[in-house]
């Protein structure tokens with residue numbers, strides 16, 4: 284029986300997992316703004332769905348993401364995200380705490396009629412685009428931590444085609460609506476984000492467009 | 494032992510679920526199913542949205558008289574409707590968005606209430622179904638069928654569904670409220686109808702059943718209690734609890750099996766490879782032209798069914814025989830309702846359901862027209878051509894040609910005056926419902942139960958209709 288090789292690079296960059304996908308075909312079909320439709324509504328409902336779906340998958344590995352396994356919000360060998368607290372100080376949080384803060388914060392925004400209006404006649408605030416950009420950035424960090432720290436568990440649970448497609452969709456969407464900042468995706472040369480490399484691979488493979 | 498033609502970075506990974514909690518696997522499977530469902534819905538919605546726009550654009554293209562500026566305005570208006578519909582998807586509808594006015598009906602799995610949507614003041618009928626009961630009695634397929642028929646139809650002959658939602662204990666269907674009660678109540682009140690009145694209701698039922706068949710469904714449970722009367726006295730069909738549409742998901746064990754396939758420990762792999770790297774995924778293709786898919790799906794829906802359920806009085810004999818049946822069974826039911834309307838009781842009614850069943854199976858012996866009721870030759874002939882073997886039963890075209898229906902204008906019957914028009918004092922008038930006989934109990938508080946299987950079994954139940962008006 285074949286020996287399990289211990290790869291020098293992360294499993295999510297290795298074949299066959301890097302190619303695994305639930306959704307095949309051009310993501311453009313589900314990303315592009317439908318003609319005549321309000322861009323705010325389109326972005327709002329998609330962010331709502333990304334949050335809901337990501338939450339489901341985080342829930343699957345949450346039992347493996349604890350204060351002791353993940354004392355920091357890691358997203359690369361030399362990268363830990365820090366949380367900006369109420370005093371505008373940057374603090375280190377254990378990953379489960381960090382993710383909990385992100386998810387609670389986003390949920391509260393989604394439930395806030397002033398930010399994500401659901402009643403008819405209620406408009407989006409002028410600050411909506413910048414709020415959504417913040418939300419996107421934090422959700423990206425949750426994806427980054429899951430890929431960096433929990434990909435083997437995603438494989439054990441046979442969820443990689445699903446998780447990959449969700450993330451590819453998330454990236455394609457972020458590019459289309461200028462929610463995705465390259466520096467957030469790639470990190471710095473001294474502290475690169477793991478998934479920055481995944482983005483490049485998927486672009487080379489044609490899963491994502493340049 | 495790296496096989497050839499694998500990329501240099503090909504790795505083997507031994508999958509194991511050791512070290513995970515008992516909930517981890519069902520939860521992961523649940524997340525996967527939800528995501529698969531999500532992408533299917535997203536693709537379907539894109540296809541439908543596209544179709545609506547293309548249709549409007551095409552109409553404008555061929556209309557040379559309409560000013561360009563007006564066309565633009567209407568297209569923008571479509572965009573606003575689509576945007577409103579997207580917003581509705583983020584809106585969590587729940588029980589507290591509706592106020593109960595009165596309980597108006599009871600069924601096997603719950604009740605029907607007259608409700609008012611609190612923000613708009615609009616009136617609806619709300620049907621509640623208890624999830625536990627549905628799962629216990631294996632009625633899952635049926636509830637999905639009901640939601641699907643109602644959701645897919647825009648027919649004037651089928652009760653409209655506006656929303657469906659769920660909480661941990663109940664499913665809710667928010668439908669249009671038909672204030673005229675049902676045909677059963679009317680038959681109790683009048684005992685029998687004249688042939689003219691019978692002709693009207695039968696003709697409307699013919700068109701209603703035809704509409705259901707055209708949607709690809711067989712109702713299977715057409716009976717006077719499922720024939721509802723609208724504010725103008727015209728009929729609509731409800732209660733698709735038993736109708737079958739043959740979606741694969743309607744198999745009530747489907748989700749249970751999916752869950753078990755992951756929870757029942759190690760699968761027996763056909764090869765070592767199977768346990769390791771390969772994952773069975775039916776990928777979803779992001780193509781807009783899935784006409785073929787729709788065609789296959791529709792074809793599947795027309796397959797025969799083999800199960801037996803329900804109260805027997807109006808049910809065709811072939812349904813009890815496990816040999817399969819097709820949509821002719823609904824025409825038998827129509828025959829028994831016609832008999833009842835003219836004679837005052839259904840042809841095979843008995844003391845016990847068992848006896849009724851016996852009579853239906855031996856219908857040539859038990860189909861008897863009483864001497865003391867005078868029926869025209871055409872009426873008796875038509876009943877006899879409906880209550881007969883499936884092979885010799887009339888089909889839709891033949892039914893419409895029957896001499897009994899002489900003079901019926903099939904295209905305009907819904908707009909002629911109905912024989913009985915309900916007299917209503919308000920939009921919440923419930924005088925056509927036996928509300929005194931129904932216990933006006935308050936809704937049970939939903940208790941919390943979030944079993945993965947129960948939750949998943951009702952995946953895809955939640956629905957919001959794309960409507961022009963602000964429902």
Ligand SMILES: Nc1ncnc2c1ncn2[C@@H]1O[C@H](COP(=O)(O)OP(=O)(O)OP(=O)(O)O)[C@@H](O)[C@H]1O
Pocket residue numbers: 597598599600601602603604605618620652668669670671672674675718719721731732734926
């Ligand atoms: N949309 C509606 N408008 C007005 N009344 C309705 C509506 N839907 C149902 N009812 C009333 O409630 C009664 C029960 O409804 P229905 O038959 O759909 O319930 P059910 O739970 O499916 O019952 P069963 O399956 O036992 O036939 C009907 O006979 C009718 O009187």
